[in-house]
Amino acid sequence: MATRRTSTKRKQSTTSGILLRYRDKDTAYGVTRKTTSRLAETLGLSETQVVHVALANLARQTLPRYELDDGPLTKEQMDAIDRLQPPGRSKVLKSLF
Numbered sequence: 871m872a873t874r875r876t877s878t879k880r881k882q883s884t885t886s887g888i889l890l891r892y893r894d895k896d897t898a899y900g901v902t903r904k905t906t907s908r909l910a911e912t913l914g915l916s917e918t919q920v921v922h923v924a925l926a927n928l929a930r931q932t933l934p935r936y937e938l939d940d941g942p943l944t945k946e947q948m949d950a951i952d953r954l955q956p957p958g959r960s961k962v963l964k965s966l967f
Contacts (some may be wrong), residue, residue: 890921 893900909920943951948964
């Protein structure tokens with residue numbers, strides 16, 4: 871009798887992962903596995919979710935953010951920019967091109 875082989879093949883992810891090495895002690899630039907576990911338990915998240923939350927918070931604090939493009943500046947906005955420029959020091963350009 872031939873045995874039927876069942877496959878437990880996992881679906882390949884299209885994104886690449888990273889290797890996370892925990893620190894031996896908590897520092898300003900790393901945490902121990904114990905700290906991550908405590909955070910996960912406290913927040914009701916998985917350890918993976920804790921890492922994602924931490925990275926999202928770091929991104930918000932560190933990376934520049936830009937407002938959505940609302941079109942060209944209004945006359946009032948341009949006048950406010952003109953008023954903020956010291957006289958004679960620089961010339962305010964109305965267009966970059």
